[in-house]
Amino acid sequence: MGANCYLCERSYDTINGQSPGDAVGACKLCGVFACLAHGMRNANDPAYVCGCCLPNLLTVAALWHLRSGGVSPQGSPGDRQPSPESPSGFAQWAPRISKLDDVITDIADEQWAEIHQYIEYLLKLLVDRDGPTALRAFAGPDAVVARNLMAAAIAIATKWNLPSHEMHPMLQQAMQAAVVNRYG
Numbered sequence: 193m194g195a196n197c198y199l200c201e202r203s204y205d206t207i208n209g210q211s212p213g214d215a216v217g218a219c220k221l222c223g224v225f226a227c228l229a230h231g232m233r234n235a236n237d238p239a240y241v242c243g244c245c246l247p248n249l250l251t252v253a254a255l256w257h258l259r260s261g262g263v264s265p266q267g268s269p270g271d272r273q274p275s276p277e278s279p280s281g282f283a284q285w286a287p288r289i290s291k292l293d294d295v296i297t298d299i300a301d302e303q304w305a306e307i308h309q310y311i312e313y314l315l316k317l318l319v320d321r322d323g324p325t326a327l328r329a330f331a332g333p334d335a336v337v338a339r340n341l342m343a344a345a346i347a348i349a350t351k352w353n354l355p356s357h358e359m360h361p362m363l364q365q366a367m368q369a370a371v372v373n374r375y376g
């Protein structure tokens with residue numbers, strides 16, 4: 193009998209069309225065990241990442257680019273804080289992510305079509321200088337990379353129904369702002 197998947201135990205949505213089962217690896221960012229349906233191995237940067245950390249990683253990367261100048265992003269998602277000395281934590285990884293396929297290597301595949309559509313919608317929202325206050329930092333012409341990463345994080349967290357307590361605080365804010373704008 194294999195290890196239990198953290199995300200299966202909590203009945204979180206699967207992320208990639210695979211079947212849930214025994215955990216196949218520990219998330220490099222938060223350490224939870226995740227099955228094939230709740231985790232993803234990155235071919236370029238070999239690491240297993242769980243479905244909770246993936247949108248958070250995109251968020252931290254978006255914040256890093258927003259503040260680039262090289263200041264490390266602050267804040268971690270809830271109590272899933274990676275140890276600060278970990279060479280592969282969120283903040284260390286973020287500078288190497290400038291587009292979605294740096295994290296999801298098969299992002300061009302058909303299964304992601306819905307995500308791309310939602311990203312397109314969110315980019316229009318994020319570029320709006322009169323848009324939600326929480327998202328206004330992403331509207332500027334020099335925030336293109338950050339805007340794309342933030343839109344991807346929101347789209348993925350929405351599609352996967354990620355519970356808000358698993359989200360980075362910036363992602364929580366952005367999700368609320370995007371939802372209010374969408375349905376308000």
Ligand SMILES: [Zn+2]
Nearest residue numbers: 197200227230
């Ligand atoms: Zn699972």
Ligand SMILES: [Zn+2]
Nearest residue numbers: 219222242245
């Ligand atoms: Zn994780």
